Amino acid sequence: MASKTFYAIIAGAGSGTGRASAIRFAKAYPVVLLARRPESYNDIVSEINSSGGRAIGITADATDQAALDSAFQTISQTLPGSKLAAAIYNVNGGFTRKPFLDLKLEELDASLDAAPRGFFAFAQKTLPMLLESVPDSLYPPTLIITGATASVRGSAYFGGFAAGKFALRALGQSLAREFHPKGVHVAHAIIDGGIDTPWGKDLVMNNGVEDGKIKPEQIAEDYWHLHIQHRSGFTHEIDTRPFVEKF
């Protein structure tokens, strides 16, 4: 059990991965859920709080520096003296699948906003706090980034989305190389498959079989495992995909 004086934060808490990560990390820490709309976190916050954990939902665009500043002010008032143990960047956005000549600059920008630009703001805000936690946290303070197939593959029609995800991976790699020696663990997860969420069933093929989409609880266990790794053996990158997924 990690100290109660540490907390975790999940940006992009409205997704399946965000929710499952919040539940998993809430077993050890108070968790802060950031989402743009309260509907995205309200029920999960209730669920955690009513089952013995501690969760705080904050309405904020995690890609916006001013909104993040405000969110962390709220956190410092709500969890006074608490330090950051883990930060998960799980913001989605900018997904498009269309012929390149039909793609609009605004669509590319939405991908860049959600991925490198948003993560830039989040990382600049959380890394100083994670550094502060290095001396006395139970596990190495951790910054985890949710990637996708498009993080390592620019498929036809996915160029705009891949541009953002590749850029996000670049930043994660660079931060791992800079901050690992300082004791902060930076990890990037290539989620290579559809996520099994109630609202995702029609959007992503289930590969036609049971367990054909990734259970977000498995990703949350992966993230927790990354968090508790000893600093002598940090994993920077993992891939995760359903057993039936082609790759």
Add this chain to the structure above:
Amino acid sequence: MASKTFYAIIAGAGSGTGRASAIRFAKAYPVVLLARRPESYNDIVSEINSSGGRAIGITADATDQAALDSAFQTISQTLPGSKLAAAIYNVNGGFTRKPFLDLKLEELDASLDAAPRGFFAFAQKTLPMLLESVPDSLYPPTLIITGATASVRGSAYFGGFAAGKFALRALGQSLAREFHPKGVHVAHAIIDGGIDTPWGKDLVMNNGVEDGKIKPEQIAEDYWHLHIQHRSGFTHEIDTRPFVEKF
């Protein structure tokens, strides 16, 4: 000898690679040089025109859609009826090398502007023209992208620059997969070393030896070789580095 009814365009003509590519492609085609300042292309345009070739310099920010529209209007007036054989995206910008926590969002944005956003504008403008050239060009119409070490490696302190270059590579990969089957060749060059230019001597280590930096003429030959490849054997990606470069 390619038909005189085709031309090539180089965006980012002010760099060593841009200039050398202009000279190389001018052996076969009229060449259009785009740069933000006339000083960047004036002497090279003169050199080409005075030695039997044809070169046109246009002052334009190749990353700006409106500026590109205007530039191509100028081209259609100056080279009426001429079609596009090759387009080279060689725009630099957004280079930074600094601790992440000192990096500003504007610096990340400069990298994204020069790389994915600028290339997006350039590719959206040139790909329809390259598609039109497929039926009757001597060589497959070609779109070439200049990458860097940071296209495949997010080094410490290079995160902002790498974000742009990774994203640019993602777009190039996606376009290759979409446009190769339509007959347009999309290639990405990982320039993994310093360029040997008069003005670069102080900026980039020469590896301490003669030929320790890449001669831009060699890159220009690589680009020409990519251009003349038969469609049965397109190369999408090459790396290029000095013989003494560590990799």
Add this chain to the structure above:
Amino acid sequence: MASKTFYAIIAGAGSGTGRASAIRFAKAYPVVLLARRPESYNDIVSEINSSGGRAIGITADATDQAALDSAFQTISQTLPGSKLAAAIYNVNGGFTRKPFLDLKLEELDASLDAAPRGFFAFAQKTLPMLLESVPDSLYPPTLIITGATASVRGSAYFGGFAAGKFALRALGQSLAREFHPKGVHVAHAIIDGGIDTPWGKDLVMNNGVEDGKIKPEQIAEDYWHLHIQHRSGFTHEIDTRPFVEKF
């Protein structure tokens, strides 16, 4: 707690990773340790058996088909009716670091014997057993391969060693693609750093700091985590390195 009717096998039990994996998997399963010399497993077998677990040491060259046949006959007599839950290929061998023109064919062969050829024999023996375990094992039956930096990078002077490790990775990738849809999890770990073992302290640089080499217990936890992943979210490849390791 997994059923006592399942067991795990570790080939290459004499190394730090092999020993730590045996101890970790022994918390859930009887474990079989294969090594070429009894000295490699004797004390670890004693330690597990005296602390409430069950361990069996078998002297066998895990890269030899006949020796493996014999070992598995011994296992079926010693653990009658028990099925295979996890198999770890952790065989070292063929490490060299020398100028290519000084390398002998026998040294390349030693690397190929320890990596693709040895793993081939081990995988052909264990995969049919792992397939049989799919219907009733608690966790997806798992085949884990220990790789190295040289699995993804052919450094100067490491060509012979890298040849074996690259080939091993190729086999692992291919098996993941073939056996994941059948329910067997195949994972490859890129161990990118020195292992912190008593006998390794002089062989591999410690990066000059505490925790500068990977604790084998961390790798063992990674392997256990891979083993218990749900089939909806298999990880095929992870990297692991000390926080101070350059990469």
Add this chain to the structure above:
Amino acid sequence: MASKTFYAIIAGAGSGTGRASAIRFAKAYPVVLLARRPESYNDIVSEINSSGGRAIGITADATDQAALDSAFQTISQTLPGSKLAAAIYNVNGGFTRKPFLDLKLEELDASLDAAPRGFFAFAQKTLPMLLESVPDSLYPPTLIITGATASVRGSAYFGGFAAGKFALRALGQSLAREFHPKGVHVAHAIIDGGIDTPWGKDLVMNNGVEDGKIKPEQIAEDYWHLHIQHRSGFTHEIDTRPFVEKF
């Protein structure tokens, strides 16, 4: 025109790529063709010799050290005083496509023999000669390796073949890092598609279209281009595929 005191050698001259490379390099150098059977090179040797070039066929298993020793003795007698400008390793063998549990160790071995073990012998023989040529060859002495899709991807059912090709790539990478600084250029080509040869039409899908398989003449031009690169800008790896190839 390179000096007549230099020659090129192609191992695996019986394939489409080998033949086309012989013809291409024969424009500049006498060429030596190695193949296991004279039928593989007889007509191409005649063709080159009757059209103004110089070609020598030698029956030898290029993967056998003694056979290579003998072949190079023949060469030194036939081309006295001539030095080696380029060596191309284009040996095929060990191709299989079958379920892993049906694969035999001999089939894996055939792949390892044709790829890392054969190349090892060829490289150990040719690299000292290439090093000798550095001071006075027109172009940097070059060692070129023919790879395949399986060099970078372990597909299901292709594990044995991929093991050899991954290992071959590892050696090539290592040699590039060791020998580039000495002035010898080592390049690896990922031939990602079927080759358009008369005898290959039934073996490999043509992607259903004209030019759906790679013309070996294009690969030969790529190899020549690699050979003539200036040492300030060596390419280590290129990919080549038909315009319609999925990747």
